[in-house]
Amino acid sequence: xxxxxxxxxxxxxxxxxxxxxxxxQVRTVVSGTIVATALLLILPIPLFFFPPPLIGYYGIAxxxxxTLLCLKFYGIYWQPLILGLLTSYFVIITDTLETGAINSPAxxxxxxxxxxxxWFNRKVGLLMIGMNILAILIIYYKxxxxxxxxxxxxxxxxxxxxxxxxxxWFVQEQHDAARMQIREQQHIRIDLLNKAVKDRTRxxxxxxxxxxxxxxxETGNMLSAITRQAAMLKLKLKGNPEIIPVVDNIIANxxxxxxxxxDFLWSVNNNSDDPQELFAYLTSFGQxxxxxxxxxxxxxxxxxxxxxxxxxxxxxxxHIIFIFKEAMxxxxxxxxxxxxxxxxxxxxxxxxxxxxxxxQWKAPDTKSKHNGLVNMQKRSKDNGFKLNVYGxxxxxxxxxxxxxxxx
Amino acid sequence: MKKRIIxxxxxxxxxxxxxxxxxxxxxxxxxxxxxxxxxxxxxIAQDNPDIVLMDIELPGMDGITGTSKIKKQLPNCxxxxxxxxxxxxxxxxxxxxxxxxxxxxxxNISEIVQNIDEALAGGAPMSLSIAKMVVQSFRQQQDxxxxxxxxxxxxxxxxxxxxxxxxxxxxxxxxxxxxxxxxIYRKLEVSSxxxxxxxxxxxxxxxxxxx
Numbered sequence: 015x016x017x018x019x020x021x022x023x024x025x026x027x028x029x030x031x032x033x034x035x036x037x038x039q040v041r042t043v044v045s046g047t048i049v050a051t052a053l054l055l056i057l058p059i060p061l062f063f064f065p066p067p068l069i070g071y072y073g074i075a076x077x078x079x080x081t082l083l084c085l086k087f088y089g090i091y092w093q094p095l096i097l098g099l100l101t102s103y104f105v106i107i108t109d110t111l112e113t114g115a116i117n118s119p120a121x122x123x124x125x126x127x128x129x130x131x132x133w134f135n136r137k138v139g140l141l142m143i144g145m146n147i148l149a150i151l152i153i154y155y156k157x158x159x160x161x162x163x164x165x166x167x168x169x170x171x172x173x174x175x176x177x178x179x180x181x182x183w184f185v186q187e188q189h190d191a192a193r194m195q196i197r198e199q200q201h202i203r204i205d206l207l208n209k210a211v212k213d214r215t216r217x218x219x220x221x222x223x224x225x226x227x228x229x230x231x232e233t234g235n236m237l238s239a240i241t242r243q244a245a246m247l248k249l250k251l252k253g254n255p256e257i258i259p260v261v262d263n264i265i266a267n268x269x270x271x272x273x274x275x276x277d278f279l280w281s282v283n284n285n286s287d288d289p290q291e292l293f294a295y296l297t298s299f300g301q302x303x304x305x306x307x308x309x310x311x312x313x314x315x316x317x318x319x320x321x322x323x324x325x326x327x328x329x330x331x332x333h334i335i336f337i338f339k340e341a342m343x344x345x346x347x348x349x350x351x352x353x354x355x356x357x358x359x360x361x362x363x364x365x366x367x368x369x370x371x372x373x374q375w376k377a378p379d380t381k382s383k384h385n386g387l388v389n390m391q392k393r394s395k396d397n398g399f400k401l402n403v404y405g406x407x408x409x410x411x412x413x414x415x416x417x418x419x420x421x
Numbered sequence: 422m423k424k425r426i427i428x429x430x431x432x433x434x435x436x437x438x439x440x441x442x443x444x445x446x447x448x449x450x451x452x453x454x455x456x457x458x459x460x461x462x463x464x465i466a467q468d469n470p471d472i473v474l475m476d477i478e479l480p481g482m483d484g485i486t487g488t489s490k491i492k493k494q495l496p497n498c499x500x501x502x503x504x505x506x507x508x509x510x511x512x513x514x515x516x517x518x519x520x521x522x523x524x525x526x527x528x529n530i531s532e533i534v535q536n537i538d539e540a541l542a543g544g545a546p547m548s549l550s551i552a553k554m555v556v557q558s559f560r561q562q563q564d565x566x567x568x569x570x571x572x573x574x575x576x577x578x579x580x581x582x583x584x585x586x587x588x589x590x591x592x593x594x595x596x597x598x599x600x601x602x603x604x605i606y607r608k609l610e611v612s613s614x615x616x617x618x619x620x621x622x623x624x625x626x627x628x629x630x631x632x
Contacts, residue, residue, distance in 0.1 A: 230505065231505055234506070234526065234527070235432055235505060237527060238435050238438075238505065238526035238527045239438070240434075241526075241527050241529075242434055242435050242437070242438020242439065242441075242442070243434050243438055245438060245441070245442055246437070246438055246442075249441060249442075249445060268527070269527060272527045279506075297549065298549045298550065300581065300583075301548065301578075301581050301582065301583050302507075302546075304585070305584055305585075307585075309583060309585055310582075310583060310585040310586035310588075311581075311582065311583035311585070311586055312580075312582045312586045313581045352585075353586070353589070
């Protein structure tokens, strides 16, 4: 009946979760206070024409609003509630005494208060049975006249209070038990779902790794067979030099595919969106690659106030690998470098990977190098990277900035 | 004198391809070709190879077991593993079993020849992942049998440095680095093989299929 949004408005953000242990209690407090405050504002109106003025009730309504605000801004409610409770007793007792003491219909507001107490919390309600009986006795003894009617009234009220209290106690107990059961079932359900997801993920991961491995083994073997046969073909074609470029092409393509399938296997078996894993892979490749030449290769990685757990966009690593393999090849073939360093720096929102060599920077040739660099630039642009090449007599630096995935 | 080579590889295109390539090299003599270890072992005495090129994935007896059996019969023979993935855990285990190095199946002529020549000279390449597996293997022992220099070289490789870089850092020649690697491999083979295999099985840098 009360819209969820209104209730959540008065809860602190952390409390808005249904599974929070305190959620049920606090939610009850909020909904109860809203209803009580609303009633307290409306109820006195029909009685406006009869003195005394029911200002006291507006006072309690004000305390109700204070409780709601305390909850919203400070997350506390017991203190204003207790204040409200004591004020309520005071107001009720005062009004009752002014309108006929123990015979006044105003005594019935004590039952309303008792109901409210049970609504909030069973234990508070139990306590209030006692407090109500105390209030009844205060009202009775404040007025000195003792008549049969008065004794009847006081005894009736005490008996009825105990009866109602016990009744409310059982009603609330049932209500609380039902709610507990629902919560428990929710928790069991969530645990089952979590377990199922975990099992499934593990199953898929194993399957994925096995598939990738099998694929690579088979592909690798087939590609090697192609390479071997192409090499044999080349030997036999020594007499026909014009066909040799075609065979070389076959070998080159086969090598390329071989390398691609290796990259693919890596990306399946590792968390390829993790910059550290990517860097490890590039390191491994660079080492093997530069061992072919007399080039001193090493790596350097640093974290500059970066987010260590951040991930790259999916599939970005594949393109980064492509670009850097090309860059490393270029350095080996063109720049005449003796030392190459691969660096990575992690920043809050992006990573920066750079290949630094001490080869002389040459303006790109119109034909050969131009193609490679242009391809790298295009690949960068297509994937949202920033690629820059800085060159001088002292060395060349190729730097790629790749943004993290926005969480 | 020509070096006698036998090839054990179950894929016929690859087997014949390797043979054709090696036939073009003056100093090599391809003596025999086999599709599995068992046949090769039956003829090993007659073949008396200096070099054995062995595929790591074979039907029947696998490359690792084959390596140790051949090394037992012919201790001076050099066994080179042919593999699709050069940094797999199986390669590491073969190295522990006594293999002298590895050749990637897709290599071209010059790479193959270079690998064989290096192996004959006693060295073998060591990649980052293999270095890490070696580090793990030695860490399990009480006292590492490696010298300080060897440990430095091993660590540097595990960090991704190329041989030239390590040579630069230690003010030695690339040849010296190769010699250090050769010694590391020898000590690896000598050290407890069962332990090494146990560790390689559980380490994280395996990119091949888990056993």
